[in-house]
Amino acid sequence: MDILVCLKQVPDTETKIVINPEGTGIVTDGIKFVMNPYDEYAVEEALKIKEKSGGTVTIVCMGPQRSTEAIRTALAMGADKGVHLNDDAFEGADSYSTAKALAAAIKPLSYDIILGGKQAVDNDNAQVYAALAELLDISHVSIVTQLDIADDGKSAVAQREIEGGAKEVIQVSLPAVIACQKGLNEPRYASLPGIMKAKKKPIDVIDLAASGLSADEVGQKGAKLKTTKYSLPPEREAGKVLEGEPAELAAKVVKLLREEAKAI
Amino acid sequence: MPQGIWVIAEQKDGKLKKVSLELLSKAKEMGQEVTALLLGSGVEGLAADMGQYGADKVLVFDADVLKDYSTDAYTKVICTAVKEGDPSVLLGPATASGKDFLPKVAARLDTGLASDCVDLKLEDGKLVATRPIYAGKCVVETVTPDSSPQMASIRPNVLAVGEADASKSAEVIKKDVNVSDADLKAVLKEILKGASQKVDLTEAAIIVSGGRAMKEADNFKILWDLAEALGTGTTVGASRAAVDSGYATHDMQVGQTGKVVNPNLYIACGISGAIQHLAGMRTSKVIVAINKDPEAPIFQKADYGLVGDLFKIVPLLTEEVKKLKAQD
Ligand SMILES: Cc1cc2nc3c(=O)[nH]c(=O)nc-3n(C[C@H](O)[C@H](O)[C@H](O)COP(=O)(O)OP(=O)(O)OC[C@H]3O[C@@H](n4cnc5c(N)ncnc54)[C@H](O)[C@@H]3O)c2cc1C
Ligand SMILES: Nc1ncnc2c1ncn2[C@@H]1O[C@H](COP(=O)(O)O)[C@@H](O)[C@H]1O
Numbered sequence: 226m227d228i229l230v231c232l233k234q235v236p237d238t239e240t241k242i243v244i245n246p247e248g249t250g251i252v253t254d255g256i257k258f259v260m261n262p263y264d265e266y267a268v269e270e271a272l273k274i275k276e277k278s279g280g281t282v283t284i285v286c287m288g289p290q291r292s293t294e295a296i297r298t299a300l301a302m303g304a305d306k307g308v309h310l311n312d313d314a315f316e317g318a319d320s321y322s323t324a325k326a327l328a329a330a331i332k333p334l335s336y337d338i339i340l341g342g343k344q345a346v347d348n349d350n351a352q353v354y355a356a357l358a359e360l361l362d363i364s365h366v367s368i369v370t371q372l373d374i375a376d377d378g379k380s381a382v383a384q385r386e387i388e389g390g391a392k393e394v395i396q397v398s399l400p401a402v403i404a405c406q407k408g409l410n411e412p413r414y415a416s417l418p419g420i421m422k423a424k425k426k427p428i429d430v431i432d433l434a435a436s437g438l439s440a441d442e443v444g445q446k447g448a449k450l451k452t453t454k455y456s457l458p459p460e461r462e463a464g465k466v467l468e469g470e471p472a473e474l475a476a477k478v479v480k481l482l483r484e485e486a487k488a489i
Numbered sequence: 490m491p492q493g494i495w496v497i498a499e500q501k502d503g504k505l506k507k508v509s510l511e512l513l514s515k516a517k518e519m520g521q522e523v524t525a526l527l528l529g530s531g532v533e534g535l536a537a538d539m540g541q542y543g544a545d546k547v548l549v550f551d552a553d554v555l556k557d558y559s560t561d562a563y564t565k566v567i568c569t570a571v572k573e574g575d576p577s578v579l580l581g582p583a584t585a586s587g588k589d590f591l592p593k594v595a596a597r598l599d600t601g602l603a604s605d606c607v608d609l610k611l612e613d614g615k616l617v618a619t620r621p622i623y624a625g626k627c628v629v630e631t632v633t634p635d636s637s638p639q640m641a642s643i644r645p646n647v648l649a650v651g652e653a654d655a656s657k658s659a660e661v662i663k664k665d666v667n668v669s670d671a672d673l674k675a676v677l678k679e680i681l682k683g684a685s686q687k688v689d690l691t692e693a694a695i696i697v698s699g700g701r702a703m704k705e706a707d708n709f710k711i712l713w714d715l716a717e718a719l720g721t722g723t724t725v726g727a728s729r730a731a732v733d734s735g736y737a738t739h740d741m742q743v744g745q746t747g748k749v750v751n752p753n754l755y756i757a758c759g760i761s762g763a764i765q766h767l768a769g770m771r772t773s774k775v776i777v778a779i780n781k782d783p784e785a786p787i788f789q790k791a792d793y794g795l796v797g798d799l800f801k802i803v804p805l806l807t808e809e810v811k812k813l814k815a816q817d
Contacts, residue, residue, distance in 0.1 A: 236623070238624075238745050238746065238764070238765045238768075239764055239765075240623070240626075241626075241764075242623050242626040242627045244627065251623075251627060262746050263746070319601060320592065320595075320601075320602070320604075321595065321596065321599075321600075321601055321602075324596060346623070346624065346745060346746065347622065347623060348622050349604075349605060349620075349621065349622050349623070349624060350592075350604050351588055351592070351604055351605070352591075352592035352595070352602060352604055353592075354592075355560075355589070355590075355592035355593040355596065356592050356593070356595065356596035358593065359564075359593050359596035359597050360596060363674065364560065364561060364674035364675045365560065365593070365675075366560075366675060367588065367589045368585065368588075368589075370739065382678070384681070385585075385589075386585065386739075386740055387585040387586070387680075388584065388585050388689035388691070388692065389683045389687060389688065389689045389740075390683025390689075390738060390740040390741070391680055391681060391682050391683040392680070392681040392683075393558075393677055393679075393680055393681075394677070394678040394679045394680070394681060395675050395676065395677055395678065396675070396676050396678050397674060397675040397676075398674050398675075401674070401675070406739075407739050407742070407746060407747075408739035408740075448601070449595075449599070449600050449601030449633055449635070449636045450601030450602065450603055450631050450632075450633055451601075451631060451632055451633070451634060452629045452630070452631050453617075453629075453630050453631065453632055454629060454630040455627060455628075455629050456627070456628050456629075457626075457627060457628070458621070458625060458626075458627075458628050458771070458772075461771060461776070461789075461790045463788060463789045463790065463791065463794075464776075464791055464792035464793055464794065465792070465793055465794065466783070466788060466794040466796060467793060467794065467795050467796070468796060471797050471798070471801040471802045471805050472805050474795045474797060474802055474805075475802055475805035475806040475808070475809045476805075476809050478777060478793050478795060478806070479806065479809040479810055479813055481793060482754065482775070482777070482793070483813060486754075486775045486792065486793075488695075488753050488754040488774065488775040489695070489719060489754065489810065489813070
């Protein structure tokens with residue numbers, strides 16, 4: 226099977242967010258960037274499918290130069306090659322213009338299934354996989370915690386997490402976009418030989434011209450949703466720390482929750 | 490000229506979800522005509538009452554194919570209706586299903602979607618949406634200046650439900666549902682019930698959460714006991730350390746790579762308060778932390794900090810809550 230994985234490079238989840246002086250975004254200097262955590266599940270699942278049925282795993286990533294590190298990480302885990310949409314024109318994209326660029330890069334490729342994360346933990350949009358599927362005129366399944374591909378490679382059965390721990394079991398015809406959720410698998414670490422091999426694996430760079438799109442369709446210009454204001458949420462203040470014997474503490478806090486906080 | 494506010498209501502088992510009323514109440518505040526969209530099978534009876542919460546009209550799409558949620562069917566029905574009705578604003582819930590079809594609808598309509606918003610306002614006809622990013626470490630405002638409809642999905646449990654006006658009822662309009670099997674590329678085979686079947690974390694009014702300190706899965710029972718005493722609308726969550734250690738299931742994880750929750754009350758038991766955990770629960774209205782380490786970072790964010798052993802305190806807390814509830 227020809228398997229594509231869409232992955233994004235995002236700030237490490239430890240990052241303390243600071244807004245830039247112009248108020249137009251966050252300060253990115255000094256931030257450690259990593260592969261989006263959910264995309265790790267997508268890479269792992271792609272490698273498992275390849276191990277079982279053969280084929281190729283291609284990483285598709287849109288992002289600035291630094292994103293090659295995330296692509297290399299996936300190659301070191303075992304993916305075969307990368308496609309890197311890298312051009313200043315792609316900067317400042319929303320979900321729609323991201324999907325637009327990804328779809329343009331993907332259309333000429335051969336693919337049986339496309340895997341991605343259920344959400345990129347920077348902008349928390351949880352939209353790109355669905356928009357991408359729509360633009361490619363295929364279906365998607367989101368928040369997937371189990372995936373079984375039929376032997377003929379023409380369909381898959383996916384479990385999708387819904388409310389209250391329940392799951393929908395969905396049969397989807399392939400190709401489709403699958404958005405991976407924690408629980409699907411345990412992502413492997415890149416081995417040392419893997420890291421060495423990754424250095425030689427090819428990464429095709431696609432700039433605006435190669436994407437075949439116009440500057441108005443991608444990045445900030447092509448974004449339908451514009452961000453007008455950035456702010457930090459108010460810090461929570463530490464409240465009361467109660468001391469005493471367990472029984473006292475329990476009685477005290479229940480009284481406070483009822484009378485002061487009116488929370489129970 | 491696109492006009493009016495449309496709200497996609499969500500119902501489950503023949504009952505409107507609370508988030509539907511939250512959305513209607515917000516839409517009503519915006520001062521334009523409010524139209525609700527109701528999809529399902531055998532749901533028409535719910536329509537008229539939606540007027541009490543602000544719907545002027547309800548478009549009812551009642552058909553067998555809509556009995557269970559389906560990405561393809563919902564997308565088709567909603568896009569067809571939007572193209573015909575041309576609303577200025579289209580709102581939906583950021584629930585498991587809303588999060589699934591709204592981005593597909595937006596892409597099909599070539600418009601933008603502000604997802605998982607916590608507030609909305611209409612300024613001169615422009616929808617200004619407030620949404621957290623970086624799991625709530627930053628907040629942005631967005632607009633959709635050049636495309637229509639202006640779409641947003643709203644996180645459950647954040648917006649207030651307005652007073653019901655019993656004198657009002659909505660005009661109910663039955664619509665045709667043109668979905669054929671050929672439209673369905675993804676088909677629901679079955680629904681596997683959750684272990685707990687309790688209210689979902691993202692919709693819970695109260696959450697009792699356990700961390701690595703719980704030591705084993707069986708010990709979560711004391712948290713479920715406390716949840717039970719606190720009443721309906723309460724459920725149990727967990728830190729990633731507890732999930733990764735196998736004490737709790739993945740769907741119980743609260744945090745940056747788990748669920749972002751905003752209950753009225755969050756009780757963190759044996760959770761240190763790592764940045765990724767705080768990101769998921771910092772918008773809780775009241776936070777109680779139980780931790781034996783007085784230096785634990787969670788105390789910096791808690792309204793009430795209890796320093797001590799959770800295995801001693803939690804059962805006593807359950808007793809106190811039961812006592813209190815018995816007096817009510
Ligand atoms: C990419 C990434 C994503 C992550 N996403 C998440 C996420 O979504 N959610 C999340 O929670 N974490 C997440 N984490 C993990 C996070 O960094 C922490 O490791 C985790 O939250 C710690 O869980 P904990 O507080 O239960 O455990 P610990 O940090 O080990 O804390 C246990 C606490 O229990 C206290 N304790 C011990 N015994 C008792 C007792 N008997 N009574 C009372 N208190 C006691 C201790 O004093 C300690 O404070 C993520 C990490 C990474 C790298
Ligand atoms: N710039 C990008 N390049 C490649 N894939 C992306 C990009 N942005 C988002 N994705 C994919 O879409 C998923 C959901 O992202 P989002 O909709 O931004 O939350 C991610 O987990 C990735 O799989």
